Amino acid sequence: MSTLYNNFSRFMAANVQSDSRCVLALSGGIDSRVLLHLFARYVRENGCPAVVVHVHHGLSPSADQWVDRCRQWCIEEALPFQVEYVVVDKTGESLEAAARRVRYQALQRYIGEGDRLLTGQHRDDQLETFLLALKRGSGPKGLSCMAESMPFGRGRLLRPLLTVSRADIEVYATSFQLTWVEDESNQDTRFDRNFIRHDVVPLLVSRWPDFPQAVQRSAELCASQEALLNELLQDLYLAALQTNHSLSVHHLLTCRESARAQILRMWLHQLGHPMPSRIQLSNIDHQVLQARADANPKLRFGEHEIRRFDGFLFCIPVYPDISDWQCQIKLNQSVELPDGLGTLTLTETSSDAGLNRQCLAEPLRITFNPEGLMASPLGRKGRHKLKKLFQEYRIPSWQRRRIPILMSGKHVVAVANLFVDKHFSGSDCDLIWDTMAEFMSESGQEHRK
Template identity: 35%
Template sequence: MLISTLRQQLAIHTPQQTDFLIGLSGGVDSVVLLHLLCQLRQENPLNLRAIHIHHGLSSNADSWAEFCQHLCGEWQVPLTVCKVNVSGKQGIEANARQARYQAIAQHIQPNEMLVTAHHLDDQVETFFLALKRGSGITGLSAMKTVSSWGKEMWEENARNNTLQEFTIFRPLLTSPKSAIQAYAVTHCLEWINDESNADSRYERNFLRNDILPLLNQRWQQFDQMVARAAQHCAEQQQLVEELLNDELHARLNLAERRFNIEEFNQLSHLKQQQLIRLWLEKCQMPMPSQIQLEQIITNVIFAEQDKNPEFRLADKMLRRYQKHLFITEIFADTPPFEQMLLAKQADEFTLPENIGTLVRTSDALIFRKKSGQTHRLLLPTALQQEPLTIKLNYRGKVPLYPHSKREEMKKIWQKNNVPVWERTRTPLVFFNQQLVAVLTTP
């Protein structure tokens, strides 16, 4: 039964895919998945690798890794064991999941698809957890058979270019846990038991051990009905996205994580909410609560025009500038700073506060931000052999090169379309106390 399910799912969702990375915890679910794929490898040209994430949360973690190594050696599947540090403020389950996927992103090959052993019982638990959070139809859609884990937008990852987007394939999502256990027993498979699975202090375990068995005992096929409800939610969400697609993409600048809110007040409140949710989802941001969403719309989007409103969402900041919303890092003001660059100074110069680097060539200054954006300033011929000064966080009036006309920095920032939060982090080029240029990036 399971082998035919897997064969069918592969044919429907990944007919051209041959390279798979299997998430192997050593538990019965992932062991069965690996065994199934090894069986199909005998009739299809499948290239299989496995990855075991060593969370270090149990005293048995080392023995679990050894079990996976022995199993993969016996079944001739290359295995990567990756130790991770589980930390953060989201709770141990969410933190472990985040650490796990970040590690997978570092090891998965561009031609590979991640395969996980999520099953019907997992789907029902995910639905109930979304229900507990008061999620909308997106959350209640639970897991998809095929989805993606997108590239994280954090500065550290952008600098190191270590994480990549990859596809997650869940071929057993419609199969109940009982079928997986029966398969394991029938084929005399061995697996490990994570002792934490019995601890109902964890939300999933509480549902799995204490709540869902009672519901399934009272109502036959309850799991299937919940999965059907999740599928209905997924279809409704897909319809909403299709209906809002043109409006969303007319306002969306994904590369800059920017959203146009011009004439936003002419949209219905429900449409405003859904567009903001879709934008945040496209930008890989966590979904705000209903209260947070109202605060974003009222206190940021519709704040008075002379304000510079901002709202913290997880570890990022939502800010408004010139009829656009931006998702940015949380910046502290950069203290005043200046550094002279000589004409013959060709070495790369690192700016403070992780702002970026500067290189002076024979005729230009090249500014590269930590995010990778680059600006090349062609110097006037008269200044190509002159010493220049780079300044940060300059305030007040400044004389402009070459005529010494004085102007307020506030107006200069506005002319150059530099948002308020970037102004202390944007390099200024001076010659003899005269402002030559503002080093903005596209």
């Protein structure tokens, strides 16, 4: 079994810098248990900074016992141990996908600049992933499956056991008399991966013993083809990409449909989203990208939406509706805005672009609902609907109910960081919205070209 450690040690030497901290994801199953044993020896011999993290999903009745056993193993190996408790939202995606998503979100909090996250996937996992991708009809990106090393947060994710078979891992665990936990859900063939593991792979391997190695080669070839394709399209992608992470519709429409699809994949991957299906890409192309010029198209993509505005394509979160939210505000008072939109402060000031005391004649309130409201911005003639003013200010449609509006009775006093109504302009007080980060990053005002 020294061969397995020697291979592990060489992999670590090639992928871990001397000052990199290593974070090991320990589920407690046999794969991560063997990884912990190898890792502990490597840390003793090389002295690299290390921490072990167990993510408690709460999906198994044995979940608390798994925490205790993982903690005990780390005590025995003299490794720091942390537990992350997460809640898995079981709606909108498969339980497997939801658990994986929250698990990696929790682990990412431990990864600083240059750190390495170690996970225990092996060659048989790669085979299962390949067959699942094949079932979905994936292209080269999906069929390239899992990489031994890939960017993750501010560091990298490493899979040191990816070329090792499950059988070799079991032999190692037995030879060192290691114990591990068994997740009862791993036997449930209602889950696609378990069905492939228990019913499909044994049949394939009994007929073709070298099938796992052949799949590994195919995955590597697909990864190589995907990398080459991205390299060839890199200039087109960079030409379309804007500083606010949107894409130029004009640049996209000058490309072939197949090239557009790959650029969209590159874009979504860069933003950290899962790869879209062929149907999703087709819908983005035809329903959003090529919608009529005066349309306000959108397409749901997981917990995000693909939107088009002012000649650019955006991928934005699905925001909660806060248009019914209201709150009073007084002079020299700060109000916490909903949904992480910062604070709004009404403060005394000598600013020439502020408000007069007339606005204080009635109680002031904050709203986010522009429906039916009109205003007379300072420096303009007449009264205009806020909807029209937002269009003129080039505010994306999805942001128009996320900008604080200051009201005095039924009158618009100001729209935060956009304008003051001329009837309330003065130098007695000022309205300060402390953050425009979200608003500016998605507005049409920061395009590179």
